[in-house]
Amino acid sequence: MYKIFRYKKGITEDLVPLILTISIFIVAILVFHINNLNKKKEINIDIKERVSSIKAEQKLLDFLEKKVEIDKKNISITDLLIVYYYEKSHEGILVKEIEDMLDSLPKPVAASGWNLNIYIMPEDEAILDVVSYDVLGWFKKESITTYLPLPNNPEKNIRLNLWLECQC
Amino acid sequence: MSMLARINKKAMALYYPVMWGLLVGLSAFWVLNAYQNTPKNIEFIGQVFLDSYKEVQNVLDDLDYAQQSAKYSVYNAIYPLAKRGFYFKDPCQANEMGYIMWKNIFLNLQTQENVDYSCYPTKEDIKVNYAIFLNEELNRYFKSYTYNLIPENNYDLIFDKKEKGLEIKGVATQKIRTPPNPVQYKQKIMPTLPEKEQDCLSKEGHVSIFVGNILGACEKCPGKASCESYRNEAYCKMDPCNLGCKWEDKCKRANGVYAVDPSFEIEISYNFIYEFEKYVSKAKEMEDKITNCLRKGSGKPYDDDLTACSDIDNLKKAIEDLGDYEIIQTTSLKGYTLLFKTEDNSFKNPYSEEKLIIKYGLKFLDKFPPPPTEIIAKIEEREDGKYIRWKINNASDVAAYSIYVRSLEPKTIDEGNLLQEGITNTEWKVDYINEIMEVGDKKQALQEGEEYWFYIIAYDNAGNKAEEIIPVQLTI
Numbered sequence: 085m086y087k088i089f090r091y092k093k094g095i096t097e098d099l100v101p102l103i104l105t106i107s108i109f110i111v112a113i114l115v116f117h118i119n120n121l122n123k124k125k126e127i128n129i130d131i132k133e134r135v136s137s138i139k140a141e142q143k144l145l146d147f148l149e150k151k152v153e154i155d156k157k158n159i160s161i162t163d164l165l166i167v168y169y170y171e172k173s174h175e176g177i178l179v180k181e182i183e184d185m186l187d188s189l190p191k192p193v194a195a196s197g198w199n200l201n202i203y204i205m206p207e208d209e210a211i212l213d214v215v216s217y218d219v220l221g222w223f224k225k226e227s228i229t230t231y232l233p234l235p236n237n238p239e240k241n242i243r244l245n246l247w248l249e250c251q252c
Numbered sequence: 253m254s255m256l257a258r259i260n261k262k263a264m265a266l267y268y269p270v271m272w273g274l275l276v277g278l279s280a281f282w283v284l285n286a287y288q289n290t291p292k293n294i295e296f297i298g299q300v301f302l303d304s305y306k307e308v309q310n311v312l313d314d315l316d317y318a319q320q321s322a323k324y325s326v327y328n329a330i331y332p333l334a335k336r337g338f339y340f341k342d343p344c345q346a347n348e349m350g351y352i353m354w355k356n357i358f359l360n361l362q363t364q365e366n367v368d369y370s371c372y373p374t375k376e377d378i379k380v381n382y383a384i385f386l387n388e389e390l391n392r393y394f395k396s397y398t399y400n401l402i403p404e405n406n407y408d409l410i411f412d413k414k415e416k417g418l419e420i421k422g423v424a425t426q427k428i429r430t431p432p433n434p435v436q437y438k439q440k441i442m443p444t445l446p447e448k449e450q451d452c453l454s455k456e457g458h459v460s461i462f463v464g465n466i467l468g469a470c471e472k473c474p475g476k477a478s479c480e481s482y483r484n485e486a487y488c489k490m491d492p493c494n495l496g497c498k499w500e501d502k503c504k505r506a507n508g509v510y511a512v513d514p515s516f517e518i519e520i521s522y523n524f525i526y527e528f529e530k531y532v533s534k535a536k537e538m539e540d541k542i543t544n545c546l547r548k549g550s551g552k553p554y555d556d557d558l559t560a561c562s563d564i565d566n567l568k569k570a571i572e573d574l575g576d577y578e579i580i581q582t583t584s585l586k587g588y589t590l591l592f593k594t595e596d597n598s599f600k601n602p603y604s605e606e607k608l609i610i611k612y613g614l615k616f617l618d619k620f621p622p623p624p625t626e627i628i629a630k631i632e633e634r635e636d637g638k639y640i641r642w643k644i645n646n647a648s649d650v651a652a653y654s655i656y657v658r659s660l661e662p663k664t665i666d667e668g669n670l671l672q673e674g675i676t677n678t679e680w681k682v683d684y685i686n687e688i689m690e691v692g693d694k695k696q697a698l699q700e701g702e703e704y705w706f707y708i709i710a711y712d713n714a715g716n717k718a719e720e721i722i723p724v725q726l727t728i
Contacts (some may be wrong), residue, residue, distance in 0.1 A: 109274055116282050119478075134302045139310045145316065162320065206396070230313055231397055235324040235603035238392035 197248035321393035344371035618714035622647035
């Protein structure tokens with residue numbers, strides 16, 4: 085080990101382990117760095133999901149205010165939902181509007197998509213499910229819940245559950 | 253050689269510090285890197301920003317729900333107001349068959365007499381009572397909103413008349429307050445005493461401990477803790493200062509992360525204040541008409557005065573421009589009750605096809621004496637004797653007649669001598685036999701061929717006695 089310090093030839097004999105030692109340090113640093121990169125990546129995906137979720141919620145709130153023409157009248161999607169619940173009519177238009185909205189929502193990764201479930205509370209009874217992306221198993225990531233009151237029935241309300249299905 | 257040994261000694265002297273330096277540097281790099289990349293609650297500004305933004309969206313959710321509920325409630329509150337005669341509480345204490353009376357009868361305990369009492373709603377009454385119904389309606393909506401706690405009985409109202417309708421401004425007296433994101437408590441399965449300083453930072457100085465996703469989880473709360481739901485999750489609410497929390501100053505200043513004012517402003521096409529006032533003035537008009545009619549007597553034979561005086565045709569004139577209506581008449585001792593039920597077709601609720609029904613009632617005290625009874629100025633001679641006849645009294649609720657006589661023309665109803673009372677028909681057979689006429693202190697029978705003054709006094713079912721007479725001189 086100390087040959088390097090004793091004679092000139094020792095430099096070549098001990099230099100190799102020295103270089104190896106330094107290399108191990110460098111590899112270790114790289115491993116740590118890669119590890120940190122992965123962590124950063126995870127955090128980035130997490131942040132992306134949260135940002136997607138926030139953007140999606142904003143889009144959902146805007147969507148509920150959006151006007152659609154029903155029976156020659158301009159009504160909001162909120163009102164259309166209420167008409168759908170009470171009269172079980174205009175399902176086609178409602179589903180189409182929801183699908184368009186779901187498609188427009190930001191996706192944190194390519195293999196992801198948003199779905200919307202609509203329930204009547206407090207029964208928790210599903211009245212409409214619109215699924216734009218579905219993978220086998222349970223990959224639910226982010227969920228956004230919004231409530232809408234029902235006219236003439238204050239004891240009940242509509243719960244909209246917008247959720248991200250994602251393989252991430 | 254010596255040169256090399258000197259150099260190698262230097263290298264040897266550098267070797268260990270270099271190695272240790274590398275090792276320490278690497279460790280420091282790793283720790284620093286790990287520290288920088290690990291999200292810490294408050295230090296991680298991005299996370300805080302996202303949390304804040306999320307709370308903003310929660311605010312919007314809450315406000316949207318409150319606004320939407322108000323949109324429905326401003327219409328829904330008109331129905332019970334109309335059905336209850338524009339009152340929340342019955343001011344006249346006379347709810348008959350579900351109708352609130354705007355005019356009632358009270359028994360004065362001192363005089364033991366029935367007296368009239370009016371409770372016609374004023375414009376202010378309509379506004380105040382509407383506000384109560386609207387708050388009740390909103391409370392129902394807010395109770396079913398489990399996402400957050402929206403304060404109940406929260407609104408003072410301001411009304412602003414518009415060209416085509418009414419603008420209602422609901423001014424919230426309390427704000428919606430939201431506790432911090434409950435995620436930090438989710439680690440706890442069972443309620444325990446606060447362990448960390450951050451446990452003190454919760455809504456209104458209370459510690460909220462997550463106990464489950466359903467309301468039934470409230471059973472897990474220990475004795476002194478109350479339970480509340482927040483975004484479909486159950487929390488035991490405990491006072492940290494009583495439960496071993498040592499950070500009282502923080503408990504006191506913790507008031508939630510946001511507070512928003514859920515005031516609203518909604519315009520409706522139906523100005524119910526103006527419309528309802530019309531019903532009140534029409535009801536007063538009807539009362540006048542009926543009262544005058546009762547005073548004069550309906551003039552309709554064999555009927556009840558109320559039935560006659562509140563004749564549909566008569567009343568129609570008073571309320572004809574108020575849409576479809578129904579009048580239900582009920583009678584009670586010494587009084588009449590009229591119940592009005594009107595369907596207001598001008599009211600349109602965009603969220604319901606339910607018709608607006610306005611209900612109210614008027615109770616009349618029968619304090620009106622029958623009008624004077626007119627005797628037919630001719631004696632009718634029949635096989636069995638002579639008869640004095642009179643016209644049927646205009647008050648159709650007359651129970652009986654009394655006939656009086658006097659030698660001189662009577663000026664008041666008390667001057668005559670009672671010949672007979674309790675006559676249920678409209679004639680009296682002249683009695684020459686019985687000494688029925690008082691003359692001074694003596695009594696004597698009526699003399700055939702003599703002239704006398706006769707008059708009739710009618711009594712009605714409520715015991716009212718006619719106060720005016722029409723004396724007629726007849727030769728019997």
